[in-house]
Amino acid sequence: MTQYIIRRLIYSIFIIWGCATIVFFMLRLVPGDPVSAMLGIEYTPEAAAQLRKNLGLDQPIYVQYVKWMGNVLHGDLGKSIDTRESVTGQILSAFPKTLSITVLGFIIGAVVALPMGILAGLRRDSVFDWIASTSTFVGISLPTFWFGIVFILIFAVEFRWLPSVGYVSPREGIWPWFSHLILPGLAAGVGEAAILMRFVRAGLLETMGSDYIRTARAKGLPSSKIIFTHAMRNSMIPVVTVAGLSIAGLLGGLVITETVFSISGIGRLLTVAIFAKDYPIVQGVILLITLFFVLANLVVDILYTFLDPRIRYG
Amino acid sequence: MAEKQSSKLAGAAVVGNLTAREQLERLQDQRTAQGSRFWRRIRAEKKAYLGLIFVVLLTFISIAGPVLAPYGADNVDFDQLAAPNLHHPMGTDSFGHDLLSRVILGTRVSFSVGIVGALLSLIVGVAGGVVAGYYGGWIDNLIMRIVDLIWAFPAIVLAMGLVSIYGAGVRNVIIAIAIANLVAYARIVRGDVLSLRESDFTVAARAIGVRDWRIMLRHLLPNVAAPIIVQMTLTVGFGILTETGLTFLGLGVNPATPTWGQALNESRNFIHQAWWLAVFPGLAIGFTVLSMNRLGDGLRDALDVRNVND
Numbered sequence: 148m149t150q151y152i153i154r155r156l157i158y159s160i161f162i163i164w165g166c167a168t169i170v171f172f173m174l175r176l177v178p179g180d181p182v183s184a185m186l187g188i189e190y191t192p193e194a195a196a197q198l199r200k201n202l203g204l205d206q207p208i209y210v211q212y213v214k215w216m217g218n219v220l221h222g223d224l225g226k227s228i229d230t231r232e233s234v235t236g237q238i239l240s241a242f243p244k245t246l247s248i249t250v251l252g253f254i255i256g257a258v259v260a261l262p263m264g265i266l267a268g269l270r271r272d273s274v275f276d277w278i279a280s281t282s283t284f285v286g287i288s289l290p291t292f293w294f295g296i297v298f299i300l301i302f303a304v305e306f307r308w309l310p311s312v313g314y315v316s317p318r319e320g321i322w323p324w325f326s327h328l329i330l331p332g333l334a335a336g337v338g339e340a341a342i343l344m345r346f347v348r349a350g351l352l353e354t355m356g357s358d359y360i361r362t363a364r365a366k367g368l369p370s371s372k373i374i375f376t377h378a379m380r381n382s383m384i385p386v387v388t389v390a391g392l393s394i395a396g397l398l399g400g401l402v403i404t405e406t407v408f409s410i411s412g413i414g415r416l417l418t419v420a421i422f423a424k425d426y427p428i429v430q431g432v433i434l435l436i437t438l439f440f441v442l443a444n445l446v447v448d449i450l451y452t453f454l455d456p457r458i459r460y461g
Numbered sequence: 462m463a464e465k466q467s468s469k470l471a472g473a474a475v476v477g478n479l480t481a482r483e484q485l486e487r488l489q490d491q492r493t494a495q496g497s498r499f500w501r502r503i504r505a506e507k508k509a510y511l512g513l514i515f516v517v518l519l520t521f522i523s524i525a526g527p528v529l530a531p532y533g534a535d536n537v538d539f540d541q542l543a544a545p546n547l548h549h550p551m552g553t554d555s556f557g558h559d560l561l562s563r564v565i566l567g568t569r570v571s572f573s574v575g576i577v578g579a580l581l582s583l584i585v586g587v588a589g590g591v592v593a594g595y596y597g598g599w600i601d602n603l604i605m606r607i608v609d610l611i612w613a614f615p616a617i618v619l620a621m622g623l624v625s626i627y628g629a630g631v632r633n634v635i636i637a638i639a640i641a642n643l644v645a646y647a648r649i650v651r652g653d654v655l656s657l658r659e660s661d662f663t664v665a666a667r668a669i670g671v672r673d674w675r676i677m678l679r680h681l682l683p684n685v686a687a688p689i690i691v692q693m694t695l696t697v698g699f700g701i702l703t704e705t706g707l708t709f710l711g712l713g714v715n716p717a718t719p720t721w722g723q724a725l726n727e728s729r730n731f732i733h734q735a736w737w738l739a740v741f742p743g744l745a746i747g748f749t750v751l752s753m754n755r756l757g758d759g760l761r762d763a764l765d766v767r768n769v770n771d
Contacts, residue, residue: 162609165610165613173625285747288754290705290706293725296728300732304736402615402617402618402621403706417621418621421712433614436618440613441613
């Protein structure tokens with residue numbers, strides 16, 4: 148098992164290195180002169196030379212690459228062209244906002260999906276099953292940011308129960324902080340719930356039809372014991388994978404949803420930076436998101452070995 | 462045993478005695494039988510059938526949009542931000558455009574971007590998957606590691622990265638959708654080809670000297686067609702979601718074009734006055750993607766494709 152984990156770890160490092168390399172070359176792929184694209188109307192030969200020097204673009208490409216990688220390893224992602232602040236600092240101040248919505252969305256998704264998925268899986272073709280599969284289809288067919296807009300329409304504009312936009316730091320009070328997170332969290336949670344529900348149902352359906360469940364029934368175990376100690380354990384394995392992978396989807400969806408709620412998380416940071424052609428920020432945010440995604444995968448794979456002994460010994 | 466052998470031989474002889482025309486007719490009969498079985502299965506699968514009807518309907522709307530739309534895309538002679546009424550069933554936007562007309566006209570953009578992007582990713586992904594699975598070794602390793610790398614970027618982030626380099630616009634959105642989605646095709650196809658490579662018909666084809674590209678094209682591809690078709694319908698849905706998301710952010714299709722994403726973007730500014738601006742374009746997106754997903758899911762059951770989730 149240790150060997151498997153070490154192998155996965157090395158592979159993840161390889162993938163992260165590959166992603167970093169791609170992100171490094173991003174700036175070099177910009178057609179024409181990236182420096183004049185970044186400066187826009189502020190372009191003067193002096194400013195261009197200065198910026199080129201700041202970005203290290205005046206050096207040979209292999210020197211640039213080695214330097215950039217070295218800096219990234221030290222957590223230095225360069226300076227923003229717009230604000231001249233450190234990219235790492237800006238990302239660090241934006242990330243907690245995105246992370247709190249991601250976590251809330253994940254919790255909401257799981258809280259809705261588990262009971263619904265279990266009911267649908269146990270009572271196939273019942274009303275629960277119909278509701279679960281219909282909401283799954285609706286949930287995955289509509290963009291997360293649209294749910295955000297609709298929730299604002301219902302809960303903020305119509306009923307005035309919750310604030311519609313913005314983010315408040317938890318230092319200013321738990322409720323103001325949380326109340327601003329509920330709507331974006333709900334929007335993120337809808338898609339999450341839709342995907343998870345589908346897998347909980349499918350996993351349970353498959354397990355409930357297996358021989359060892361029939362054996363458990365035949366020896367007279369109570370249904371609750373069969374479901375919760377025998378069936379759930381096996382049917383949750385695919386759910387864990389999907390849950391891990393869906394974090395990336397959540398994060399990806401949030402990139403857009405943050406714009407709906409005017410929350411200055413990393414998605415908003417990325418969007419604004421793309422408009423401003425602020426490449427160091429674009430590179431930094433993309434690198435962070437892929438890092439997060441690869442790590443989520445790694446955690447899922449390691450969890451897997453604990454959940455499923457077949458992988459451990461196979 | 463001997464009897465069986467001889468009857469088999471006799472059967473072969475009969476086939477041998479048929480004229481070329483008769484043999485061809487026989488083959489065609491078999492083909493139509495296969496084709497009608499395909500249609501029978503789809504019709505038996507209600508989900509797929511309903512999805513197919515919706516997709517055909519949407520295709521018609523996207524082609525005939527300019528004729529179907531009650532008003533032109535740039536017709537601004539109406540009250541601004543009028544609530545839905547008899548003349549404007551979906552209301553009007555802040556410029557005084559009829560929203561129903563804009564939603565109908567937006568079908569074409571989203572639909573074609575989704576389909577072209579999905580087709581492009583199908584071609585590249587399937588080609589990569591077949592080559593990787595068929596040759597194996599370092600070629601397989603190289604292709605699949607590239608696929609792994611692409612997979613590490615969430616689709617929308619990949620698309621935003623590409624747009625930040627090459628700029629917004631329909632072409633770049635299509636390229637972004639194609640790259641982000643080719644992973645699924647490559648993985649599905651490679652896995653299937655890997656097992657088909659050792660099958661008798663491939664070995665036989667290789668033994669009589671059929672060239673590699675012909676084996677891949679004529680013998681392997683038809684055998685992996687079913688999961689590809691299913692994946693294609695799902696990719697169109699993803700593609701439409703990516704396009705509307707990017708356009709919503711202002712990073713997609715030119716804002717002057719009537720699109721669903723653009724309409725949703727505008728709705729944010731008038732969320733307190735005009736709910737219809739947000740609701741109807743969103744429902745159009747949902748209906749389209751839902752139809753594609755239903756078709757894909759139904760086809761999966763009809764063609765008996767195992768569930769591929771990554």
